[in-house]
Amino acid sequence: xxxxxxxxxxxxxxxxxxxxxxxxxxxxxxxxxxxxxxxxxxxxxxxxxxxxxxxxxxxxxxxxxxxxxxxxxxxxxxxxxxxxxxxxxxxxxxxxxxxxxxxxxxxxxxxxxxxxxxxxxxxxxxxxxxxxxxxxxxxxxxxxxxxxxxxxxxxxxxxxxxxxxxxxxxxxxxxxxxxxxxxxxxxxxxxxxxxxxxxxxxxxxxxxxxxxxxxxxxxxxxxxxxxxxxxxxxxxxxxxxxxxxx
Numbered sequence: 001x002x003x004x005x006x007x008x009x010x011x012x013x014x015x016x017x018x019x020x021x022x023x024x025x026x027x028x029x030x031x032x033x034x035x036x037x038x039x040x041x042x043x044x045x046x047x048x049x050x051x052x053x054x055x056x057x058x059x060x061x062x063x064x065x066x067x068x069x070x071x072x073x074x075x076x077x078x079x080x081x082x083x084x085x086x087x088x089x090x091x092x093x094x095x096x097x098x099x100x101x102x103x104x105x106x107x108x109x110x111x112x113x114x115x116x117x118x119x120x121x122x123x124x125x126x127x128x129x130x131x132x133x134x135x136x137x138x139x140x141x142x143x144x145x146x147x148x149x150x151x152x153x154x155x156x157x158x159x160x161x162x163x164x165x166x167x168x169x170x171x172x173x174x175x176x177x178x179x180x181x182x183x184x185x186x187x188x189x190x191x192x193x194x195x196x197x198x199x200x201x202x203x204x205x206x207x208x209x210x211x212x213x214x215x216x217x218x219x220x221x222x223x224x225x226x227x228x229x230x231x232x233x234x235x236x237x238x239x240x241x242x243x244x245x246x
Contacts, residue, residue, distance in 0.1 A: 001228040004029035007077040008225070011060050011117055012087030014041040016184040017134065017217055019048075021084055024218030025225075026052050033073055035060070035087065060087045060113030070120050080124045082225040085114045086134040088152075090190060092145040103148055110152035115159065118174070127171030130225045133160060135178035137240045153178070157236050164234040173233045175224045180240025182212040206241035 008025045012018040013034030022034050022045070032053040036042045042055035056072055058065040073080060088110045091102050114133060121131070135153045142150025160176050167174070181187060181202040188195045203210045220239045223229055238244045 001223065001226040002028070003082070003222065003226055006030045006081040006225075007033070007073075007079055008082040008084065009033045009035070009073065009080050009121065010084040010086055011035045011058070011113075013084075014038065014045045014055070016186045017179070017182060017214055018084075018086040019045050020214035020218040021086060021134075021221050022049060022053060022218075024215065024222050025082070026050060028222060030082070031077065033077075035069060060085075060117050061108040063116060066116055066120050070124060074124055078124075079126055079129075080121050081126070081129050083118065083121045083125070083129075083131045084134065084221055084225070085117050085131065087113055087117070088134065090138075090146065090149040092190060093148060094145040095147065098148060106148050106152055110149070111155050111159075114156060118163070122167070122170075122172070125172050128227075129172045130229075131172065131174040132221050132224045133174065133176045134221075135176045135236060137178050137180045137238055137244045139178060139236070141244060160236070161234055173229075175229070175232060175234065176236040177217070177221050177224055178236050178238050178240070179212060179217050179220075180206070180238070180243050182214055182217055184214055202243075206243045207246060208241035210241065212239065212241065 008030045010018055010022045013022040014036035022032050025032050026049050034055050035058040037059045039057055046053055046055050056069055058069040093102055133156055135156050138146050138150040139153035139157050160174050163174050191198050199211055217239055
């Protein structure tokens with residue numbers, strides 16, 4: 001599962017899951033590029049990642065930002081061995097309260113952003129490279145208020161199944177890693193005042209009796225990115241303590 005000196009791009013890598021994923025790759029010896037929209041957060045993330053990581057400001061929903069990102073990576077490293085398309089967002093909006101602005105915002109980041117991140121990275125990816133897209137168990141069980149968010153993650157599942165046919169023979173693998181609830185600040189912020197109560201309910205649903213930790217998702221992503229999973233392609237791997245299996 002060696003990732004020594006692999007060039008890894010992690011979008012949305014300045015906090016939460018993305019930062020935990022980036023940290024796992026750094027610990028395994030990879031050279032990591034993290035992206036985010038806010039320079040201050042990126043600077044804080046870099047302080048804990050060490051000199052094998054660099055940060056580049058980019059909004060994945062913005063085509064100009066993406067073009068600039070890939071140009072900078074090509075100049076710095078010349079290639080991308082692993083792409084982790086992690087940048088995403090979610091908002092709670094039950095039917096009757098869904099706004100057009102919210103709908104466009106979530107789809108623009110979670111679907112459009114991932115699509116053009118993957119498409120833009122491919123020319124820099126050699127044979128044997130790996131793409132891991134961060135989905136969610138909401139793709140199959142979104143729960144109340146998460147219909148739009150769940151729809152974006154289900155769209156990613158459909159796209160991956162088509163994309164592996166589109167690039168057949170390239171030697172590049174694409175897989176989807178779909179976490180269940182993970183204890184991050186973004187989850188707690190989204191749940192607001194009900195966070196503790198809802199996290200307890202999530203824990204009871206899990207066959208392990210708890211929700212996930214960010215570093216556990218990082219290890220699962222590293223597995224899918226590495227040659228240890230060299231014959232795994234087009235799967236949606238659920239990392240949710242078994243909750244989606246029962």
